[in-house]
Amino acid sequence: MLFNSYIFIFAFLPPVLAVFYVLGARSREAALSWLIAASLLFYAWWRPLNILLIAPSILINYGIACYLKRIGHSNPAHARVVLIGGVVFNLCFLGYFKYIAFGEQALNDIFDAGLPLTQVILPLGISFITFQKIAFLVDVHAGRIERFTFREYALFVLFFPQIIAGPIVHYREMMPQFKVASCRFDAEDVSVGISLFFFGLAKKSILADPIGRVIGPLYDHAASGVPQSLADAWIAALGFTLQIYFDFSGYCDMALGIARLFGIKLPVNFNSPLKARSVIDFWARWHITLTRFLTAYIYMPMTLYLMRRRAANGQPARRTRDAKVATFLGLLAVPTILTMLVSGLWHGAGYTFILWGLLHGLLLCVNHAWRLIRPRIWPDTASYNRLAAPAAFMLTFLSVVFAMVLFRSPTVAGAAMLWKGMIGVYGAAMPRAILSHLGPIGGLLVQLGVQPAWTSGTMFVGAAARIGVLLFIALALPNTLELLALYQPALGVKPAGAPGRLLRFVAWKPTGTWAVSLACVALAGILSLGELHEFLYWRF
């Protein structure tokens, strides 16, 4: 079931909420049990077989967690073996369903093995669920979770607002909330919840989907070997960056909003990443809970292991500003690139995703290296922050846009073709109609090498205008979390100490003006559901 569907908005969510509140008024336990049942229905709606695929994995993880809890303190070595077994089980589970066909394809490509490709039904949200289960086992092993019941564990894994596309939550940030949730109608929670939900719906259906329809053919053409001109290649790159930005931002808002209707606050997952001034900053704003997971469970353990090994070998084991290149490579570049390789693979089983992850790993290494080098060549941090900020923003933005081409392209060759187009290898072309209406400027453009093309001027102008509007919204306006900061829309979000004039003026409050404005936003979002469009992140 999609959040942006009539069936979810009109047939699923209202009765689930109504029953939840009615039961909650009598018994909190009954309300939470109802929430688990509703989550199962939500998960099974698309394909009931999903439940049969995911249920054994949930049961096995619960069993491993119980065992870990029992032996944790008495036999640490055995517990460690059990933990590793549990993690391997989860990775194999994910690997089989998500990567078996890609692995066979890769073997065929490299060794011409001629393996038949295994057709596997991919359980929904398997990547998210698997990471959450791994985090749970690690937390139980580390003693961060001491008490849990099967119902609590089931609620943690299955809670439907976040089951399919995150955020990736920790047990310790969810269960305390469920334990104190009133499970009754709370006008403030519902007001904040519906506001978040319909902001998200509008982002998805009004901002993200239309630009997706514009850029789709450009990627298809590039993948089929048709060269793209400078303008078309940039429309494709910028358009997709903005499509996935508003798509994922919209999804995150909707997930936050739905959870809030049940009195639960999810962690922040998306915080205006295109405003980032470095790639490190970008990853602290984009899919924040994934970055958190990768950092805690892959990057840090790997770095610690490498530091211990270097220390054991008598090599420098700390990353300081005076570190040698070998130390930088060994302790920072290697774990960073490997972690981002995992990130790429997690996003999709394909060469383009692997390269996308590696490219971001490389960008992060360059960013880290610059952080180490910069104080030597530009010691005044204050002036650096003031003067270099615009350049840092542009460089980050262009890097992200450039990399996003890989994320969307069906093939690496298609991405390469678009990259060539972006740097002008295939020349520049504009619709003949636009050039002829530009008068002398059109003539100048032709003299500069811009070729007149028999393409639609209306579509060209429409795409450029849409990209301009979306960029303005993404870069210049406050985000949803900032708008609702007074009402803590997500875990850890607090009002800015000194909000700007615009934010003070537009900050969300339960007023009549906001109620009518939100009704307009909600209506626009609902009316835009005429065609169903899947969230991009649901495929991961």
Added chain:
Amino acid sequence: MRGPRAFLRIWAGSLAGLGFLAVAFNLAVDPYEVFGTPRMAGISLFKPITKNHAMLAKTNQVARFHPATVVIGSSPIHIGIDASTPVWPEAMGPVFNYGIPGVYETSTSLRILQEAVATGGVKSAVVFLDFQNFFSPEDPDPALLEADRRFRSLPDGNPNPDSRMQRANDMFLSVATAGALIDSVTTVALQRRPNVLDLASDGSGTEADFIDAARNDGMHDLFAQKDAAEAVRAAKLAPVMAGWRGPLPDLDAVAAIVAFARARDIGLTLVIAPHHVDALELYWRAGLWPRVEQLKTELTALVAAQHGAVTLWDFLDYSSFNIEPVPAAGDRRTPTSWFWEPTHFKKQLGDVMIQRMFGRSAPAFGMILTADTVAVRNAEIRAARRSLVCERKQPVLTALESPPTDRCVRIETPNRPT
């Protein structure tokens, strides 16, 4: 501050009220002609948005119109044939234009004819055929497309079980979507514009887009743009046809149309649609003209087997209508008389064809193809092309200023049906 409970009350009330207004507005404007809401001057007299929803609009229109004659074809017919022109014989009226712009295959004509006949009262059908469609095998889609789901019957003639649901969905999407609301607002906004695009209740489209384009860019650009597209199309079709053996693709669709019409005693006229010489020359140069001749021959044989119950008209030739000169590049004033561009003829030419086919007097344009005339017709067209293209010293074509390289009229015998 009123508090969250008041916020929720105002929000719910506003949402319901605004939703009701949006639905009522869409229903009143009816931008896609789904409901047949009476048109209101200044609000919904013209329906420019139907341009992108012709199948949806016309399928609903035809059910309300109950035509005696239906004209079927692709975008040239949608634009170039006026269903309400007085040149139609009175006995054939009312006439409905069921021409559908966009991707079009000959089998679609059968589906449209079935749909029109299902409304009751259709006595005659005029089906225009695009010769290019016969050079590319159709790619049958096992799943019913949206338009197919809307039709009352399945391709085999049985009732379509999906029709009611699709039509209910059409109605819902026509009143309760943002796209419909935007289109309703656009419809109202464009009413005062001169030369606004429209779809008449008899299915006839207007030429407003071409009039605007001719005014802004000139006729030469219109021809040149279409020439470029047709050149690409011809280049794609040529290799498909190079190794083709047997009857041409799509001929079975025509046979099905004939069989359907005869089974229901519907007078059927098949028409090979006219094209400007630019388009004809492109297909000559792509080596496809033998296939055009093969098409005419095979269609003639098919029609001859009906013993006079079906008529086949051919307007694909080098008559004075088809070879009209195109104004020079940059000339935005000089109009053409008969063609907007190589594949789309003007309503004036549409009227000439209607008069020629169904009237008592008309200029000599096109002819009825029969087993006795088709060979002569093909030979005459070759001679006309030699006279026009090969022996002219000055280029006469818009975008085809290079001389022909095919020794002009050397014709290879096409592969005959085995």
